[in-house]
Amino acid sequence: MAAIEATGLVKTFRTRKNTVKALDGIDLDVPEGSVLGLLGPNGAGKTTTVRVLTTLMAPDAGSARVLGHDVVKEADTVRSLVGLSGQYAAVDELLTGRENLWMFGRLYRLSSQQAKQRAEELLEVFDLTDAADRILKTYSGGMRRRLDLAGSLIAHPKVLFLDEPTTGLDPRSRLDLWQIIRDRVSEGVTILLTTQYLEEADELADSIAVVDHGSVIARGTADELKAKVGGERIEVVVHEPDDTDRALELLVGALGITDLDATTTDHHSRRITLPAPGGSSALVDVIRTLDGGGIRIADIGLRRPTLDDVFLTLTGHEAVVDETKEKA
Amino acid sequence: MSATVERPGRVNPLSRALSDAGVLAWRSLKRIPRTPDMLIYATIQPIMFVLLFAYVFGNAIPIPGFPGARAYREFLMSGIFAQTMAFAVASASVGLADDMSKGLIDRFRSLPMARSGVIAGRVVGDLVFNAFVMLVMVICGFIVGWRWHNGFGQALAAFAILLLFAFAMLWVGALIGLSVGGPEVASSAGLIWLFPLTFLSNAFVPTPNLPSGLQPVAEWNPISSIVAACRHLFGNPSPFASPDGFPAQHPVWLSLIWCALIIAVFAPLAVRKYRSATSH
Numbered sequence: 001m002a003a004i005e006a007t008g009l010v011k012t013f014r015t016r017k018n019t020v021k022a023l024d025g026i027d028l029d030v031p032e033g034s035v036l037g038l039l040g041p042n043g044a045g046k047t048t049t050v051r052v053l054t055t056l057m058a059p060d061a062g063s064a065r066v067l068g069h070d071v072v073k074e075a076d077t078v079r080s081l082v083g084l085s086g087q088y089a090a091v092d093e094l095l096t097g098r099e100n101l102w103m104f105g106r107l108y109r110l111s112s113q114q115a116k117q118r119a120e121e122l123l124e125v126f127d128l129t130d131a132a133d134r135i136l137k138t139y140s141g142g143m144r145r146r147l148d149l150a151g152s153l154i155a156h157p158k159v160l161f162l163d164e165p166t167t168g169l170d171p172r173s174r175l176d177l178w179q180i181i182r183d184r185v186s187e188g189v190t191i192l193l194t195t196q197y198l199e200e201a202d203e204l205a206d207s208i209a210v211v212d213h214g215s216v217i218a219r220g221t222a223d224e225l226k227a228k229v230g231g232e233r234i235e236v237v238v239h240e241p242d243d244t245d246r247a248l249e250l251l252v253g254a255l256g257i258t259d260l261d262a263t264t265t266d267h268h269s270r271r272i273t274l275p276a277p278g279g280s281s282a283l284v285d286v287i288r289t290l291d292g293g294g295i296r297i298a299d300i301g302l303r304r305p306t307l308d309d310v311f312l313t314l315t316g317h318e319a320v321v322d323e324t325k326e327k328a
Numbered sequence: 329m330s331a332t333v334e335r336p337g338r339v340n341p342l343s344r345a346l347s348d349a350g351v352l353a354w355r356s357l358k359r360i361p362r363t364p365d366m367l368i369y370a371t372i373q374p375i376m377f378v379l380l381f382a383y384v385f386g387n388a389i390p391i392p393g394f395p396g397a398r399a400y401r402e403f404l405m406s407g408i409f410a411q412t413m414a415f416a417v418a419s420a421s422v423g424l425a426d427d428m429s430k431g432l433i434d435r436f437r438s439l440p441m442a443r444s445g446v447i448a449g450r451v452v453g454d455l456v457f458n459a460f461v462m463l464v465m466v467i468c469g470f471i472v473g474w475r476w477h478n479g480f481g482q483a484l485a486a487f488a489i490l491l492l493f494a495f496a497m498l499w500v501g502a503l504i505g506l507s508v509g510g511p512e513v514a515s516s517a518g519l520i521w522l523f524p525l526t527f528l529s530n531a532f533v534p535t536p537n538l539p540s541g542l543q544p545v546a547e548w549n550p551i552s553s554i555v556a557a558c559r560h561l562f563g564n565p566s567p568f569a570s571p572d573g574f575p576a577q578h579p580v581w582l583s584l585i586w587c588a589l590i591i592a593v594f595a596p597l598a599v600r601k602y603r604s605a606t607s608h
């Protein structure tokens with residue numbers, strides 16, 4: 001049985017000024033025990049998808065089931081089975097870590113004693129025991145995130161929804177959180193996580209669905225997506241803005257690039273990116289070619305494909321940030 | 329070792345609603361001492377009103393039928409009590425709008441808890457808070473010379489009516505808090521309409537002193553009914569422009585009817601709003 005199943009989800013928001021089709025026919029199918037990464041830029045519809053699947057919002061059209069229960073008709077059952085850690089850590093700033101977890105435990109219908117015990121266990125797992133009696137105002141972003149995640153695990157959910165769990169965390173906290181998520185996976189929990197980072201989806205997800213403007217534009221494993229994008233890329237910054245076009249022309253010829261869509265140039269930052277099938281050996285060719293053409297290089301490097309590259313390849317445009325989305 | 333979770337349905341819905349409200353009320357009460365500045369402002373404001381009205385306007389506002397300098401202060405206190413309870417609207421609206429903007433409402437809504445729990449918990453917590461504020465005002469009233477004259481039992485009844493009124497107004501505040509965009513808007517949206525409502529009442533000025541066109545409005549005003557009920561129970565001066573009207577004859581009944589009406593209308597609306605509340 002699929003742990004999460006969504007077909008044709010549509011959700012339209014009407015505000016005074018405009019109408020936004022946040023979901024435009026999302027289909028998802030997450031097998032039990034697997035991790036789906038929902039990858040997309042700001043405003044793609046990731047949070048809205050999570051909100052529909054966790055019963056916070058009814059879709060205008062389409063339907064979804066979590067562990068076989070309809071998210072609209074059997075919302076209460078779904079709520080008791082899933083855990084949600086939203087995009088912004090939703091914890092009470094004026095309660096201590098222990099108090100927050102106890103409160104959530106009580107609301108999951110644990111007895112006071114059980115809630116206390118479960119809070120203790122989770123504080124231990126999330127390495128928050130030392131900070132347990134401090135109010136959350138004094139927590140760092142990473143600690144808050146961990147506590148938020150701990151709150152979503154109280155009832156041992158079989159399905160976990162994590163909305164951008166690591167956005168805004170420093171690299172160290174991100175690695176810690178990844179480990180916590182992997183531990184849940186090894187316990188057999190099904191996870192749907194949203195992210196803006198290809199790297200994160202690559203690291204954690206069994207399969208990835210790329211969303212843009214409310215629909216899934218590509219799905220597959222991280223490797224499949226990367227293969228589509230074409231692996232590593234070379235990024236060159238030339239010294240003179242006027243040289244960018246000529247540099248591209250020279251490089252396309254020298255490297256034998258046939259697909260011009262796979263390259264980008266930006267005059268403003270004097271940056272050119274190219275596919276680099278040969279990895280670092282292509283770097284040498286680039287330097288040689290530009291040097292031969294008398295073009296000065298300000299910076300050059302290899303980099304792994306990013307969300308932008310995926311978007312560029314899949315849609316022909318960069319991951320456009322939806323300005324209307326920015327929180328006031 | 330780890331606790332198991334009961335599935336909903338096995339629990340009786342009423343005991344579930346009460347237990348959830350209890351947990352959320354516990355949360356509100358825990359928060360009060362941790363925001364001491366809020367507690368301080370909430371008590372300073374009514375104290376300022378008592379002092380301003382008692383000493384600045386007191387001599388300028390005669391109470392028809394009750395001569396003497398003390399009369400205004402006796403008259404005033406019930407007005408201040410009722411006004412302060414009416415302003416409880418703001419604590420509920422700001423509190424809920426704040427929870428909403430922090431994403432907490434979303435989290436609560438994703439839990440298998442009773443739909444009324446979050447608001448009910450808030451209301452109970454705020455009620456305790458307001459009871460404390462009232463205690464401070466009573467002391468303040470005693471200092472400026474206000475007294476009750478019909479015994480402690482009747483005074484207690486008056487305080488009960490005031491808290492019932494606060495309870496009713498908190499549901500109004502809950503609806504406002506869940507409907508507006510953020511805590512800043514919630515505070516002004518919660519209060520702005522209360523100013524005309526309290527000034528168009530018998531709270532600070534005896535209704536016989538108002539323009540005759542406004543007198544019936546002011547006497548049927550829910551705030552006036554609470555104030556009149558309190559004055560009646562405390563045995564304080566309670567002049568009416570139309571002493572034979574229902575508001576003058578049955579102040580306690582009218583106040584109870586108003587409270588019941590407000591609760592009957594706003595509690596279901598607030599809970600309905602909560603079910604569809606979104607944090608954007």
Ligand SMILES: Nc1ncnc2c1ncn2[C@@H]1O[C@H](COP(=O)(O)OP(=O)(O)OP(=O)(O)O)[C@@H](O)[C@H]1O
Nearest residue numbers: 013022041042043044045046047048322324325608
């Ligand atoms: N409650 C709402 N009212 C109006 N518009 C909304 C609402 N919620 C979302 N939207 C709009 O729907 C679109 C999708 O939003 P959503 O929050 O799902 O995006 P997202 O992929 O989670 O983005 P981000 O990465 O910024 O979190 C955006 O254009 C947003 O402005």
Ligand SMILES: [Mg+2]
Nearest residue numbers: 046047048087
């Ligand atoms: Mg989002």
